[in-house]
Amino acid sequence: MLGILLLLVCSAAATAALFAVARVVPLAKRKPNNEVLGFVCAQVGVIYAVVLAMVVVGVWEARSQAHENTYTETNALLQIAWFSRTLPQPDRTRLAALTERYTGTVIHEEWPLPADQRDDPAAWRQFTEIRETINSLEPETGADQARYQGALDAAAQLGDARRWGSPRSSEAESGGG
Numbered sequence: 001m002l003g004i005l006l007l008l009v010c011s012a013a014a015t016a017a018l019f020a021v022a023r024v025v026p027l028a029k030r031k032p033n034n035e036v037l038g039f040v041c042a043q044v045g046v047i048y049a050v051v052l053a054m055v056v057v058g059v060w061e062a063r064s065q066a067h068e069n070t071y072t073e074t075n076a077l078l079q080i081a082w083f084s085r086t087l088p089q090p091d092r093t094r095l096a097a098l099t100e101r102y103t104g105t106v107i108h109e110e111w112p113l114p115a116d117q118r119d120d121p122a123a124w125r126q127f128t129e130i131r132e133t134i135n136s137l138e139p140e141t142g143a144d145q146a147r148y149q150g151a152l153d154a155a156a157q158l159g160d161a162r163r164w165g166s167p168r169s170s171e172a173e174s175g176g177g
Contacts, residue, residue: 081099137151
């Protein structure tokens with residue numbers, strides 16, 4: 001809202017300045033400068049276009065990274081949920097419940113928070129619990145070992161997606177955290 005107000009005030013000031021110059025400086029004195037003014041306006045237009053392109057690209061990249069993080073996090077959660085189905089009880093129920101609870105927390109509680117540059121500490125605790133649960137398992141057969149390695153990889157991907165998408169990581173990258 002403040003940005004729109006500032007834009008309107010600056011536009012009104014520029015328009016008022018234009019009319020003031022037109023009234024104070026006669027047309028005969030302004031005429032020799034018209035050609036130069038055209039080049040200056042063209043340069044300002046090019047600079048504006050370059051800055052606008054940089055802003056658009058920056059926003060597009062941030063959106064793409066958020067989109068990629070969402071898919072990475074979702075795929076990792078699916079792999080962990082599928083892995084939980086291969087476990088004996090009570091590990092099966094525990095890991096499935098942790099995954100479901102984490103997913104619910106992210107969807108219902110955490111998704112609105114990045115707009116305020118925050119994330120949900122409960123989601124971080126739940127992620128840590130999922131990771132620790134997977135790390136505490138001991139596979140018995142070769143097939144179990146292969147599935148276990150996939151779950152470890154999925155937990156690492158989940159952690160990476162959380163860190164890359166976290167407002168805290170943006171602060172750390174910009175020197176603010």
